Amino acid sequence: MGVTVTKKIGNAVARNRMKRRFRALMRQILPEYGIAGADHILIGRAQGIERDFAKLQDDLTHALERIRSGKTDRKPDFKRKPRGGQKGTR
Numbered sequence: 001m002g003v004t005v006t007k008k009i010g011n012a013v014a015r016n017r018m019k020r021r022f023r024a025l026m027r028q029i030l031p032e033y034g035i036a037g038a039d040h041i042l043i044g045r046a047q048g049i050e051r052d053f054a055k056l057q058d059d060l061t062h063a064l065e066r067i068r069s070g071k072t073d074r075k076p077d078f079k080r081k082p083r084g085g086q087k088g089t090r
Helices: 014-034 052-067
Strands: 002-004 041-043
Touching: 002 014, 014 041, 014 052
Parallel strands: 002 041
Antiparallel strands: none
């Protein structure tokens, strides 16, 4: 499991608070709803600091249930082109 919060969110105190909330959230939700063998990464957004913890729990639970049932918003794109650095592409 992993957590990432960019500096756009706020100062170090705000970012660390969000990280603590996310870690607590994952400790509560992942044992029951987590997907075995998968990496679980939460990305902090500006509204996450003020959002009610119970609502965050509901959101994460709902998202994991959607993933388990195959109802994701988009299909994985396995045909990605390699990023720059290749000779002869210009």
